[in-house]
Amino acid sequence: MAAAEIGSSVTIASRSETKLAAARAELGHEIRAVVLDTGDERALERFFSAESAWDHIVVSAAQTPTGSVHALPMDEAKQAMESKFWGAYRLARAAKINDGGSLTFVSGYLSVRPSETAVLQGAINAALEALARGLALELSPVRVNAVSPGLVETPLWSGMPDDKRKAMFTRAAQHLPARRIGQPDDIAHALLFLAATPFATGSTVRVDGGGAIA
Incomplete structure (x- = not known):
């Protein structure tokens, strides 16, 4: 949505036709939607x-x-x-990006603030950020970066009962220096910043309300 609002031509992709249809209904039908599975190497190449x-x-x-x-x-x-990791890796192999353009991964602050109940997620996020740094060298002058979110209010949490979800968000906000949880626009702004900044490459931008230091 943020990219479309500034006049960009936007394509969204997912393996789920249902999710794509819902996204287009929300974002507007001028958005191009493509069914694409990052798990399918040949489909990405085609x-x-x-x-x-x-x-x-x-x-x-x-x-x-x-x-x-x-x-x-x-x-x-x-x-x-x-x-999460190999899907991004396959896409990086297949994609054609203009010189000076950018490839950005979304990792997560568990890469630097691990949790005893989400050890693998932290490891995957750290691997994605390391992949971005390496690709920034290999794919230069294409720029490669990562955005590392903290807790963000997205449909990911919609399966929780409303009262429990709100209570979780309230507790989390109280422990964050920003005193709030993230919103999708917070992440979108970071993604647009990296896309629009020609001097940004090999970077990881944390957008976590201070979660990594709390």
Whole structure:
């Protein structure tokens, strides 16, 4: 939405036609929607081979299962890495981006503030940020960065009962230096900043309300 509001031509992609339809209904039908699975290497290659080079690409956050190392089944752990890390890796291999353009990953502040119940998520986020730094060298002059959010109020939490979700947000806000939780626009502004700043590459921008230092 933020990119479209400043006049950008925007394409959104997902493996879910249902999610794409809902997003287009909210964002407006001038938004292009493409069914694309980052788990399908050949599909990514076919898609980008038929496209002109892009100016900016964002690989958004992926929902992954949580749990301690001993409690999380290995197949779920592997699927989490497959979805969030290897999906971004495959897209970076396939994408065609104009010189001076950008590729941005969305990681998460668990990369620097680990949790005993989300060890794998922290490791995946740290791997994504390291991937961005390495690709900033390999793909230069294409710029590669990461945005690292904290707790953000998104539909990810919609499965919780309203009272429990609100209570969780209130407790979290009280412990953050910003005294509030994140909103989608907070992350969008950081993504636009990285896309629009020609001197930004190999960077990780934390947008976590101070969660990493609290």
